[in-house]
Structures are given as structure tokens and as C-alpha cells.
Amino acid sequence: MKYISALLFGVFFGCIVYMGLDLLYRKRIIINKRLRMAMNQSDSDEADANASFSARILKPLSNRLLGFFAMFVPLSATAQEKLTAQLMQAEIRMSAKNYSAAVLLLSIVCAGAGVLVGQLLGKPPLTSALFGAVGIYAGVALSRFQLKGKISRRKDEIYHQMPDALDLLSVSVAAGLGFDQALSYVVRKSEGALIREFDTVQREISLGRSRKEAMERLAERCGSIEIQTFVSAILQADEMGASIKNVLQIQAATIRETHKQNVEEKMQKLSVKMLIPMVLFIFPVLLIVLLGPAVPSIIQALGSMG
Known part of the structure; x- marks a missing residue:
């Protein structure tokens, strides 16, 4: 029963958020539609109609959601300039505010997943809250790791x-x-x-x-x-x-x-780097193959000596 209640609450919260975003961006949507009609952009309208579901529905909705959460992200001018430079180096076409909002959403999702795991495991509320804190840290660390990886690649x-x-x-x-x-x-x-x-x-x-x-x-x-x-x-x-x-x-x-x-x-460093896997994986196998048949004879010889 509690899962059904949680699901209903999630659906209700999603509807409230969608209605709020619709009211927030309704004026901008109307202006964009009027501009399209004034410029007679029939080709672009046909392309939008033939676009995929994610391009027509999910992407605009996610942009609105990020724009809504971006208002609650405290970001100084210095941090915004630094993050903007990193996003350009990673070739991510997104503003610093929206990216910070995406990180915030990911952290919230990871925190909710951590709390849910704690509840499913039957842990006390304090432990579940600790799981949620670990989820927040995991969301922030994952986003930073992904950004640094894109920049490096x-x-x-x-x-x-x-x-x-x-x-x-x-x-x-x-x-x-x-x-x-x-x-x-x-x-x-x-x-x-x-x-x-x-x-x-x-x-x-x-x-x-x-x-x-x-x-x-x-x-x-x-x-x-x-x-x-x-x-x-x-x-x-x-x-x-x-x-x-x-x-x-x-x-x-x-x-x-x-x-x-x-x-x-x-190329010259490869010979040194290959020593570690050779010592850990190749040499033990070679020893087993070479010395394996002689082990029974050695044991028998040691037993006869005793």
C-alpha cells in the first residue's frame, strides 16, 4: 500500500511541476509560435512534426525542468565562468546554470535511490538518511567524473x-x-x-x-x-x-x-607497464603448467624420505 501511495504522490508531484513550468513558460511559448507563424517557417514546422518523440517532447520538457531548477542553484560569477569554460572544453552545449541544475537533479535522484534502498533493506531512518547522503555524494562525483572524462577525451x-x-x-x-x-x-x-x-x-x-x-x-x-x-x-x-x-x-x-x-x-613505456600483468597473470600460469606434472613426484619423494 505504501508503494502505491508513493507512486500516486510522485505522479501528483510531477503534474504540479509540469503545471508550474507550463505557467512559467506559457508566454514564451506563445511568442515563439507567433514568430514562427509570422516568418512562415513551414519547413521547420514539418521537420518538427517528423522529429522523434524525444526531440519533440522529452527534450523541451527537460530544458524547462532544468531552467526551473536553475533558479534555485547558487552559483557565483567566478564559479560560473570556470564551469562555462569546462563545458566548452567538453563540447557540452549547455549553460553553466542548466548544467548545475542537471547535477542537482542527478543528486536528488541518487539520494532518493539511496533512501529507497535503505527502506527496502529494512534499515532504520538514520541509516536510510546516510544512504541518501552517500547518494548525493555519488551524484556529484559521477557528474564531475563524467565532465573531466569528456574534457580529457x-x-x-x-x-x-x-x-x-x-x-x-x-x-x-x-x-x-x-x-x-x-x-x-x-x-x-x-x-x-x-x-x-x-x-x-x-x-x-x-x-x-x-x-x-x-x-x-x-x-x-x-x-x-x-x-x-x-x-x-x-x-x-x-x-x-x-x-x-x-x-x-x-x-x-x-x-x-x-x-x-x-x-x-x-611505446618505450609499454615494456615496463607490461611487467605488472605478466607477473600477476602470466608467470603463475606458466609455473603451474611447467611444475604441475612434477608436483606428485615431489610429494611422493618427500613422503618416502619421511
Whole structure:
């Protein structure tokens, strides 16, 4: 009976939250609909109608829910700037407030799961509350681990794409293209995290942003030392009037040589890292295979000596 009551209470609470969000965002929804009708966006309406259930229902509802919880998240300006930079480096298209609200929701869900586990195990209320506190910590730790992991994987992807991308960019400039045209050519011919960032730089420049500002934003989004070095070299060449072709050739050769040295260093470390699994898993098996048949003879010899 108590589970049915809890389920009914959850449904009732969800309806209250949905009604509150609908009242909160009703004016904005009406304005967006009027703008669509005024702009005659029949194609976009047809695309929305053909979109999946998650894109039409779940995603807008989750965005509204995050926007509602974001109002209750205390976030200072410094912490918001830091989190925004981390989200850009992880390529997460979400504001710092909404991400903090998502972390809050995840922590609440984990806390509820911890309390529910405590109740199912028949623990006292204090122990169940302790399970809930552990769930809150697990939600925060899981979100931070996921964010750091995305940043690390994206930096590695950008680092491994840099030699080929810079080589293609250098060859394009040497063939007579300007820097912006060469960047557009690289974007058309390649794909990956670094190529998406180059595409963003190209779009920002085409929309009127200066090359210096667009490249500085590129270094900020990537958060990589190699990208920062590349951006500094390009901007310095622009300011001093040097040839971008020579700068790109030097940068491409330097990045490729550095990448080669890092790969060779990792290969040399493999022999040392392989000792641990060999000692733990391979050598004991070899000893069993080699000495196993001799164990009965050894035991029999020791028994005869006694």
C-alpha cells in the first residue's frame, strides 16, 4: 500500500511541476509560435512534426525542468565562468546554470535511490538518511567524473588530429589559398573535434568577428597547449606581417615531430607497464603448467624420505 501511495504522490508531484513550468513558460511559448507563424517557417514546422518523440517532447520538457531548477542553484560569477569554460572544453552545449541544475537533479535522484534502498533493506531512518547522503555524494562525483572524462577525451582527440589538420592547412595555404579559404577547405575535407572547432572559427569570422578574437576563442574552447601555441603563432604572424605559409609549415612540422616523440615515448613505456600483468597473470600460469606434472613426484619423494 505504501508503494502505491508513493507512486500516486510522485505522479501528483510531477503534474504540479509540469503545471508550474507550463505557467512559467506559457508566454514564451506563445511568442515563439507567433514568430514562427509570422516568418512562415513551414519547413521547420514539418521537420518538427517528423522529429522523434524525444526531440519533440522529452527534450523541451527537460530544458524547462532544468531552467526551473536553475533558479534555485547558487552559483557565483567566478564559479560560473570556470564551469562555462569546462563545458566548452567538453563540447557540452549547455549553460553553466542548466548544467548545475542537471547535477542537482542527478543528486536528488541518487539520494532518493539511496533512501529507497535503505527502506527496502529494512534499515532504520538514520541509516536510510546516510544512504541518501552517500547518494548525493555519488551524484556529484559521477557528474564531475563524467565532465573531466569528456574534457580529457576531447583533448586527446584534438591532439591526435592536429598533425594531419595542420599539414592539410599548410598545403592549402602553400597552394595559394588564403587562411580563411584554407580553413574552409580543411573543414570540408575532414571531420572530428578539431575540425568542428575550425568550422566554428570560420563561421565566427564570416559573421563579422575579427580573426584575432575568433582564434582566441578557439584556444579557450580547446584548452590545449598545442592549440594555444598554434593560435599565438598565427596571431603573431598577423600582427608582424609575416608569411602565414611559413608559420603554418613550421607549426605543422613541429606538431608532427612532437606527436612522433610522444608516441615513441609511450611505446618505450609499454615494456615496463607490461611487467605488472605478466607477473600477476602470466608467470603463475606458466609455473603451474611447467611444475604441475612434477608436483606428485615431489610429494611422493618427500613422503618416502619421511
